[in-house]
Amino acid sequence: MRVGIIGGTGDIGEGIAMRLSSAHFVSIGSREEEKAVYTSECCFAAVTKMGLACSVSGCTNQAAVDRSDVVILAIPFRHIEPTLASLTGLEKKIVVSPINPMEKRDFFVYTPPPEGSAALLVKKLLPPGTRVCSAFNTVAANKWRVFSEELDLAVPVCGDDPMAKGVVLDLVRSIPGVKGYDAGPLAASFMVECLTPLLLNIARFNKMKDVGIQFR
Template identity: 60%
Template structure:
């Protein structure tokens, strides 16, 4: 399975490339191909240091969409709409949204679009044949990048297509100690996205790092 990461040069994108590329063909996308190539070079060096083989390709965001079976939208919420308007070729693909619409004053709070969540907004912007899944919303980028430490969190997955949900849950379960949980239809993604500002506030006000979720 080929995983394309739009915005794969960012914090989450790079972390996902590091953790997924030993098991999947990972296509790192960027607005600038040279930036995507540089991210792949860094990831490859880090993995080779640990004797891990990987499959990584650095390309433009459009090529990452074109060549992937599953596309991760690893970009900040405010850039999602213009980015999606500029990209084509999502038909028949699974699109994973880890996107959290969050604002900050003296604390972090959930600021969803009129559609109710980032995931539902993304669903509305993509062609009918595309399946959108919300996943990975609550796992901190730093943890993805700490390759020598287990990623021991629960991941809530919301999706309206049972087959695509299974595929995404298998992808989640293939990464370190992540464990996927079915969190219902895509409309329930607002619940998952809105947990992230809570985690950020708990981290900030209690001087903790990378607070995460574990359902036991």
């Protein structure tokens, strides 16, 4: 699959890129192309060092869209509007939101927008009919970036287009140690986004690190 990662130089984007690039063609996008190229070189070095194949390149965010079938928005919540406004052609792609709107107070709090969730806001801002899914919300970036560490976690996927959701579930399940689950329509995505502040609270109050989730 051809996968573009918008904001791919951030922790989450880099983690996802590293885990996907041995089985897919990954384009790491960034507002600064040079930074994306550097991240792609780091990713290539880490993945091939493990004796695995790796297909990754760095480019602008727009090029990452143009080169891909699936586009992952690895950006902070506050960047959703300006980033989407700066990109074209997303209506022809499957757009994946791993975004979790939250605030850090004495503890982490889920703070969804009036639309109900970050994924629903993404859908509202894109042309009608754009296929939007939520996935990769519970990625603990530090764990995903340490490529020698085996993953053991669940990634719930929400979406309204069954075909697009199937493609994203296949993408998730192509990562060793990761189980993909259908978590319902995009309107159910707030219950998945809400997991991330919960996991951060669990980590914080139980002195744990990089907590992920598994369904039993």
